[in-house]
Amino acid sequence: xxxxxDFGVSSVARSREFYRxxxxxxxxxxxxxxxxxxxxxxxxFGTPPDPAFWIRNSRVLTERLHVAFLAESRAAVxxxxxxxxxxxxxxxxAPGLRPRYADDYYAAYVLDPDGHNIExxxxxx
Numbered sequence: 001x002x003x004x005x006d007f008g009v010s011s012v013a014r015s016r017e018f019y020r021x022x023x024x025x026x027x028x029x030x031x032x033x034x035x036x037x038x039x040x041x042x043x044x045f046g047t048p049p050d051p052a053f054w055i056r057n058s059r060v061l062t063e064r065l066h067v068a069f070l071a072e073s074r075a076a077v078x079x080x081x082x083x084x085x086x087x088x089x090x091x092x093x094a095p096g097l098r099p100r101y102a103d104d105y106y107a108a109y110v111l112d113p114d115g116h117n118i119e120x121x122x123x124x125x
Contacts, residue, residue: 008058012041021087025079060114068119074106080120081108
């Protein structure tokens with residue numbers, strides 16, 4: 001249903017490194033760098049051929065932003081959480097079941113360098 005999303009970050013270099021490390025356990029990688037075109041800097045992550053998740057140098061949102069990435073396994077959720085913390089993210093919810101959302105909803109949450117709530121979720125038992 002959604003082809004891609006992008007949003008502004010305060011430092012593309014810092015956020016690029018964070019997302020490279022945090023998304024790797026989910027099988028997502030940096031696949032496109034549009035570099036600098038005038039004032040614009042844009043980096044896309046996902047699986048080829050189309051990046052589904054983009055960051056750009058732009059004004060950072062001051063309201064709540066939450067992005068959830070689908071993980072293939074609970075181990076991938078755990079690895080995402082560990083990688084995101086090692087990359088400078090802040091814990092916002094350790095890996096575990098969230099039965100209030102649904103049966104077998106296993107998720108972890110981190111805050112990225114700009115404070116955005118980033119989640120990895122696995123719906124498999």
